[in-house]
Amino acid sequence: DSGVTQTPKHLITATGQRVTLRCSPRSGDLSVYWYQQSLDQGLQFLIHYYNGEERAKGNILERFSAQQFPDLHSELNLSSLELGDSALYFCASSARQGWSYTFGSGTRLTVV
Amino acid sequence: EDKVVQSPLSLVVHEGDTVTLNCSYEVTNFRSLLWYKQEKKAPTFLFMLTSSGIEKKSGRLSSILDKKELFSILNITATQTGDSAVYLCAVEWVDSNYQLIWGAGTKLIIKP
Numbered sequence: 678d679s680g681v682t683q684t685p686k687h688l689i690t691a692t693g694q695r696v697t698l699r700c701s702p703r704s705g706d707l708s709v710y711w712y713q714q715s716l717d718q719g720l721q722f723l724i725h726y727y728n729g730e731e732r733a734k735g736n737i738l739e740r741f742s743a744q745q746f747p748d749l750h751s752e753l754n755l756s757s758l759e760l761g762d763s764a765l766y767f768c769a770s771s772a773r774q775g776w777s778y779t780f781g782s783g784t785r786l787t788v789v
Numbered sequence: 790e791d792k793v794v795q796s797p798l799s800l801v802v803h804e805g806d807t808v809t810l811n812c813s814y815e816v817t818n819f820r821s822l823l824w825y826k827q828e829k830k831a832p833t834f835l836f837m838l839t840s841s842g843i844e845k846k847s848g849r850l851s852s853i854l855d856k857k858e859l860f861s862i863l864n865i866t867a868t869q870t871g872d873s874a875v876y877l878c879a880v881e882w883v884d885s886n887y888q889l890i891w892g893a894g895t896k897l898i899i900k901p
Contacts, residue, residue, distance in 0.1 A: 679831060708887070720832075720877065720891040733886035767831065771887075777823075778889075780831035 680704065681781035683768050689787045695756040698784045700768030702749055708732075708771045709751040710778060711743055715764035726751055758788045791816045793880050795892035803900050806868050810895045812878030813860040822861050823889065824852055825877040832877055835863070865897075873899045 680703035690696055702709050711723040722735035726745035737743075740758075745751040755762060765785050769778035796811045814822065821839045825832035836845040838854035838861055845852050849868075854861045865872055875896050879889035 679833075681831075710888070719893040720879075722888045722890075725886060725888055733888045735888055765830075777834050777837060778832075780833070782830045 679779050679781060681706075681768060681770050681779050683766075683781035683784050685784060686782065687785050687787075689789060690758060692758055692760060692788055694758050694788075695754065696758065696786065698753040698755070698766050698768075698786075700751045700753070700770075700781060702751070702768075702770030703772075703779055706770035706772050706779070707749065709745055709749070710769045710771075711737075711751070711753050712767040712769065713764045714767060714783075715761075720767070723753070755786070758786075760788050762786065763788045791880075791882070791890055793878055793890050793892040795876075795878050795895050797895060798893065799896040799898070801898045801900060802868060804868055804870060806899075807864065807866045808868060808897060810863040810865075810876050810878075810897070811860060812863070812892055814878075814880045814890075815859065816880045816882050816890060818883040819856065819859075819880060820883050820885070821881045822854055823879045823881070824861070824863050825879065827875040827877055827894070828873075835876075868897075868899045870899045870901055873897060 682701040707728045713721045723737040725733040743753045765783045767783045769780045793814045824835040836852045841856040852863045875894040877894045878892040
């Protein structure tokens with residue numbers, strides 16, 4: 678157990694739907710990062726939050742949004758889902774902004 | 790465009806062999822290069838390299854960075870079946886707010 682908790686582990690939903698993925702960082706970690714990993718694209722950085730503030734945005738679609746709450750957990754909201762959004766979504770956390778992320782075990786999203 | 794390229798994409802060797810995995814990068818204002826191991830789910834951190842020529846070592850794994858030629862290698866000696874995984878390389882740059890650009894990974898299979 679890495680200490681980073683992601684729920685749910687698996688999610689199957691239909692096209693056009695909206696889902697929320699949740700991440701609880703390791704105790705004491707202020708930074709949360711979201712990544713998408715699909716078979717043909719590898720790991721793609723989506724967004725980074727530090728202590729509740731958005732710090733960096735990568736290749737995140739407008740249909741996707743995220744936030745980090747005062748208790749430091751984070752949620753990634755995916756809406757108007759398309760088949761191509763099927764992927765493994767990872768959350769990672771770090772104590773300070775920076776390297777040596779600790780990844781959660783991911784949420785596998787399947788859009789049918 | 791910034792990019793990280795890993796080679797080979799996959800590699801099959803026998804237990805006991807030594808392997809060398811490559812990671813080259815083209816990133817403006819490079820800050821650090823990181824290696825991760827991904828088995829079934831979450832990537833786990835192996836090394837972070839910031840200076841050329843200084844070898845980082847952990848057991849049978851070692852890694853070195855060449856900032857002049859813009860590449861890093863990851864060596865695994867006396868491979869074991871438990872080393873079978875995807876090895877990921879990622880690069881961080883100055884002012885990135887700690888996001889990373891990831892390579893596609895090298896899938897390593899160790900045959901008994």
